[in-house]
Amino acid sequence: MTLTQQMLTIGMVVLGTMLTRFLPFLIFPAGKPAPPYIQYLGKVLPPAVFGLLVVYCLKGVSICTGSHGIPELISILLVAGLHLWKRQMLLSIAGGTICYMLLVQMVF
Amino acid sequence: MEEKKKWKSALKAAFPHTIPIFAGFWFLGMTYGIYMNVSGFRFWYPMLMSLTVFAGSAEFVAVNLLLGAFQPLEALAVTLMINARHLFYGLSMLDRYRGNGWKDFYLIFGMCDESFSINYSAEIPEGIDRGWFMFSVTLLNHFYWFFGAALGGIFGSWIRFRTEGLEFVMTALFVVIFIEQWSKEKNHFSSLAGLGIGLLCLPVFGAENFMIPAMLAVLAVLTFFRSPLKRQEPAQRSRDKKE
Incomplete structure (x- = not known):
């Protein structure tokens, strides 16, 4: 690929990303309330999205091979336990991550 | 300034x-x-x-x-x-x-x-x-x-x-945000739909392709249950008032 072709390819990746981010704002412009169905989606989508994002992070985990997802399961339970107990976001995240690093580096 | x-x-x-x-x-x-x-x-x-x-x-x-x-x-x-x-x-x-x-x-x-x-x-x-x-x-x-x-x-x-293993910090972040959202909401339907549909679509469509079918399924489920969810909301509110 020439430099121009590379820049055009990067430009396409920028354009694609920006389309997915700006499209809802362009379709439903400011000053006019969005249709009730869209307002409803705006309210109910985020909880579903957070659930999907958790699964998205774990998409590389294989239950049947390697460590069978055990380090992930243990660390997620620790994150959840710590968070329900202390409600300190940084503590829950740091605790779970350190646990995961120790598990994958030293145990599995 | x-x-x-x-x-x-x-x-x-x-x-x-x-x-x-x-x-x-x-x-x-x-x-x-x-x-x-x-x-x-x-x-x-x-x-x-x-x-x-x-x-x-x-x-x-x-x-x-x-x-x-x-x-x-x-x-x-x-x-x-x-x-x-x-x-x-x-x-x-x-x-x-x-x-x-x-x-x-x-x-x-x-x-x-x-x-x-x-x-x-x-x-x-x-x-x-x-x-x-x-x-x-x-x-x-x-x-x-x-x-x-x-x-x-x-x-x-x-x-x-x-x-x-440091990349787990992102998983931990989303788990925490999920729990925070969960504890704020009265109705867990949407949270469960996202998690459940994701877990279902992942093995069916594979790691590289599951997100779009999962998004479409979430959209379909939330659209299908729109009226029951909406009806539930005012009912919940009036119950709060009584308490």
Whole structure:
């Protein structure tokens, strides 16, 4: 690929990303309330999205091979336990991550 | 001057919320920079792309696009597929990412998974300007990512750390945000739908292709149950009043 072709390819990746981010704002412009169905989606989508994002992070985990997802399961339970107990976001995240690093580096 | 003060206090309030992203992004950004470096690209490529694209998975895939034949339309289509989930973020932020003046443009430009999640779920302290707070979160995240990508691109394969497993910081962040959301809501239908549909679609469609079918299924389920959910809401409210 020439430099121009590379820049055009990067430009396409920028354009694609920006389309997915700006499209809802362009379709439903400011000053006019969005249709009730869209307002409803705006309210109910985020909880579903957070659930999907958790699964998205774990998409590389294989239950049947390697460590069978055990380090992930243990660390997620620790994150959840710590968070329900202390409600300190940084503590829950740091605790779970350190646990995961120790598990994958030293145990599995 | 007044604006500068607003920004300063907002930046201070925003920083603690971005600490997990700092840990995750310099690491993932660096991994990305190293990947570009060993794929034969000069250091300014990851720097340019982390500034202009700011969407992790799309940038990783772009490395392969750049190594292949010149197919700009394919590059566009692949990026649209990978980043389709941003459409959901936009629909959720239609109100919040408006009315902040010129900052709106940057907020939408920088709406990656992490910026969206923090800006949607963080409880902004009283007296802090909302627009400047969300702007600071986005800017800090953008900077961490750029900083990591630049380091990885410049130092490339020299870097050796015992960092295996550090990427879990992102999973932990989303688990915490999921729990926070869960404890705030009265009705867990949507949370469970997202989690359940994701877990169902992952083995059926495979790791690389499951997100779009999962998004469509979430949309279908939430649309199908719209009227029962809506009817439940006023009922719940009147029950609260009695209590």
